[in-house]
Amino acid sequence: MIAIAAMTPSRVIGRGSQIPWRISGEQKWFKEATLGHPILMGSRTFESIGRPLPGRRNLVVSRNRSWPGVEIVRDLSTFDPTQYSPEVFVIGGAEIYSQLIDHCRELLITRVKHEYDGDAYFPEFESKFRLVEPIRETTDYVIERWARQRRAPARQCIA
């Protein structure tokens, strides 16, 4: 799985049910990256978007609610991303990122340069992932690709 998120320098991703910024080009990037892929999101994120996103299988995580036009995931602990093709994108919010980050092989992080107040945060990931490349940079943000760090090889015993 790949997680895609936008966060401020202090890791804010949302305030109330909304993303507290509108930055030109950022939504276009999200669409470009996720189009054609299944997208997995928490019910609060789905409700804040307000409709299924077109051109993608919309997988919504909720313990007991349902909505038309989306597929419901009741139990994240038994969710099997290998059943989906192409690869699943995890699109938030905070609860879903924190439960799935350890199962993601890659992160696409938009680092918003300005600070905004918020109450939803992206989890710490820098100790488990390595920066592969900056994909795009503007005056407002930089988009980065991060990959899961490979475990250090076991030390060989040299006789």
Ligand SMILES: NC(=O)c1ccc[n+]([C@@H]2O[C@H](COP(=O)([O-])OP(=O)(O)OC[C@H]3O[C@@H](n4cnc5c(N)ncnc54)[C@H](OP(=O)(O)O)[C@@H]3O)[C@@H](O)[C@H]2O)c1
């Ligand atoms: N900046 C970004 O890139 C970005 C991206 C996405 C979202 N956001 C922001 O993030 C915030 C929303 O995040 P959030 O953490 O409040 O909500 P969320 O992660 O979108 O959704 C939480 C909901 O998901 C369901 N859920 C969570 N864990 C579950 C599990 N293990 N099994 C079954 N259902 C589970 C529950 O739904 P039920 O209550 O229905 O059971 C829970 O209330 C908003 O501010 C939004 O704007 C930001």
